Amino acid sequence: DIQMTQSPSSLSASVGDRVTITCRASQRINSNLNWYQQKPGKAPELLIYAASSVQSGVPSRFSGSGSGTDFTLTISSLQPEDFATYFCQQSYNTPLTFGGGTKVEIK
Amino acid sequence: EVQLVESGGGLVQPGGSLRLSCAASEFTFSDYSINWVRQAPGKGLEWVSYISSSDNFIYYADSVKGRFTISRDNAKNSLFLQMNSLRPEDTAVYYCARGIGYCRGGGACYGPTRFDYWGQGTLVTVSS
Numbered sequence: 189d190i191q192m193t194q195s196p197s198s199l200s201a202s203v204g205d206r207v208t209i210t211c212r213a214s215q216r217i218n219s220n221l222n223w224y225q226q227k228p229g230k231a232p233e234l235l236i237y238a239a240s241s242v243q244s245g246v247p248s249r250f251s252g253s254g255s256g257t258d259f260t261l262t263i264s265s266l267q268p269e270d271f272a273t274y275f276c277q278q279s280y281n282t283p284l285t286f287g288g289g290t291k292v293e294i295k
Numbered sequence: 296e297v298q299l300v301e302s303g304g305g306l307v308q309p310g311g312s313l314r315l316s317c318a319a320s321e322f323t324f325s326d327y328s329i330n331w332v333r334q335a336p337g338k339g340l341e342w343v344s345y346i347s348s349s350d351n352f353i354y355y356a357d358s359v360k361g362r363f364t365i366s367r368d369n370a371k372n373s374l375f376l377q378m379n380s381l382r383p384e385d386t387a388v389y390y391c392a393r394g395i396g397y398c399r400g401g402g403a404c405y406g407p408t409r410f411d412y413w414g415q416g417t418l419v420t421v422s423s
Contacts, residue, residue, distance in 0.1 A: 189357075222409045224340075231390055231413035232332075232340065238407040275340055279409055282354040282402035284330070284342040 190214050190278050194287035200295040207263040209290045211276035214257075220280040221259045223252055226289075227272045235274075236261065266292070297322045297412045299391050304417030311381050311421070317374040317391035317414055325349070325369040328394035330410060331376050333387035333419075343389070344376065345398055354402055359385075381421045388416040 191214035201207050211221065219239040224232040234243045236252035239259055249264040263270055271294055276287040303315040317329070331343040344365040345354045353365055364377040374391050392413045396406015 220404070220407055222407075224410075226340075231415055232410075233413070234409055234411050237395075237409040243411065277340070277342075277409075279396065279404050279407055281404055282342075282345060282398055283356050284345070284404070284408070286340040286342065289339045 189283055190217060190280060190285055192276055192278055192285050192287040194274075194276055194290050196290060197288060198291040198293060200293050201266050202295045203266055203268060205266045205295075207266050207270075207292060209261045209274055209276075209292075211254075211259045211261070211287050212257055213259075213278055213280075216256050217278045217280035219255050220278055221252070221254065222277045222279055223250075223261045224275045224277065225270075225272045226275065232275065237279075263292075297393065299393065299412060299414035301389060301391055301414045301417040304389065304419045306420045306422065307381055308423050309382060309421055312377070312379045313381065313419060315376040315378065315389055315417060315419070317376075319372045319374065319393075322393070324367075324372040328397055328408075329367065329374045330392045330394050331365065331374075332390045332392050332410070332413075333385075334390070334416075335384075335387045338387075341387075345394065346374070347397060352398060352400070354398060378419070381419075383421050386419060386421050388418050390414055390416045 221239045223236040226232040240252045298320045362380045392410035396408030398404040
């Protein structure tokens with residue numbers, strides 16, 4: 189199975205900050221990497237797919253990059269509604285594994 | 296608007312069974328793969344199972360293989376998860392999620408595969 193490791197597991201940031209979350213795969217997965225946002229009590233929502241493609245309706249401040257084993261989710265200017273938990277997920281093969289999550293909290 | 300609505304969750308004793316349903320609407324259900332993803336209280340996301348659009352490819356996480364069975368009824372726009380021999384560690388919110396892309400023989404996935412719509416989830420609690 190492909191293991192996905194996210195870092196950090198949590199971070200504190202202020203509105204307007206640039207935030208970067210990383211995800212590392214235990215083997216090469218090309219660009220088969222998705223990012224989801226989850227708010228408390230809600231279902232996850234797709235933000236980024238194929239490492240860098242922004243899902244329709246997602247604000248342009250969200251971007252993704254990477255290929256192979258190392259990936260990054262960047263929020264260019266953190267907004268109040270962005271405080272949430274973010275998960276990466278590899279879509280290279282089954283089992284379709286997720287990272288452990290990164291909780292973005294208000295500083 | 297695409298809708299996925301899960302039902303069937305509840306409290307069950309260890310060793311018991313439960314059948315979850317997911318009702319889909321506002322899209323052509325038979326064109327899409329569907330997945331079950333679960334989340335234990337306060338924990339991360341765990342993919343549980345995948346079924347292709349015409350149910351000819353099915354995959355499970357090792358943690359549920361042999362105990363859970365995924366199925367679908369394209370005529371009724373419905374997805375199911377039959378859960379047997381339930382354990383306390385199966386306690387979680389179970390989400391159905393529409394899949395873009397597909398997984399084929401050997402489990403390799405293409406598309407690129409991602410989950411673009413999710414239901415609101417149904418809570419399964421396994422406890423005596």
